[in-house]
Amino acid sequence: MTGTSLVQSQVLIICLMDKIKEAARKRGLELKLPYAGVLLPVEAHALMLAGAKLVDVRTRAELHFVGSVPGSERIEWNTFPDGARNATFLEQLAEEVHKNEAVMFLCRSGVRSHAAAIAATEAGWTEAYNILEGFEGDKDADGHRNTVGGWKHARLPWIQS
Numbered sequence: 001m002t003g004t005s006l007v008q009s010q011v012l013i014i015c016l017m018d019k020i021k022e023a024a025r026k027r028g029l030e031l032k033l034p035y036a037g038v039l040l041p042v043e044a045h046a047l048m049l050a051g052a053k054l055v056d057v058r059t060r061a062e063l064h065f066v067g068s069v070p071g072s073e074r075i076e077w078n079t080f081p082d083g084a085r086n087a088t089f090l091e092q093l094a095e096e097v098h099k100n101e102a103v104m105f106l107c108r109s110g111v112r113s114h115a116a117a118i119a120a121t122e123a124g125w126t127e128a129y130n131i132l133e134g135f136e137g138d139k140d141a142d143g144h145r146n147t148v149g150g151w152k153h154a155r156l157p158w159i160q161s
């Protein structure tokens with residue numbers, strides 16, 4: 001790749017990232033959310049490839065038995081097995097993500113990650129996003145996950161222990 005085509009590629013990537021962030025911001029404004037915005041799983045994957053940090057807030061048990069996103073940071077929002085709120089969540093987050101870096105939160109369905117994005121924003125992170133649909137998505141008519149939305153359903157990279 002020549003120097004010119006490399007620069008052109010970098011410019012295209014930056015433009016794409018800006019468009020993704022703007023779409024996320026608009027969704028967030030429509031939903032009256034207090035953080036930077038909400039991302040679809042494919043958008044979050046693109047931002048992750050461009051260097052944004054993805055923080056999976058599910059429990060260690062979920063990560064082990066259900067699967068995880070390669071390259072993600074793993075910080076429980078609630079602890080397993082008691083379900084208590086992780087009192088050191090923000091401290092652990094600060095060890096992994098600088099407050100001026102884009103950070104995206106992922107959980108099973110988007111509920112805990114929503115709470116994590118609020119907490120991060122209130123604690124000074126300037127660009128916190130929630131990933132809509134989560135890792136497994138919503139339940140379908142039969143009460144099953146992984147068939148309606150979510151990281152896995154979008155066939156994005158994931159691994160299982």
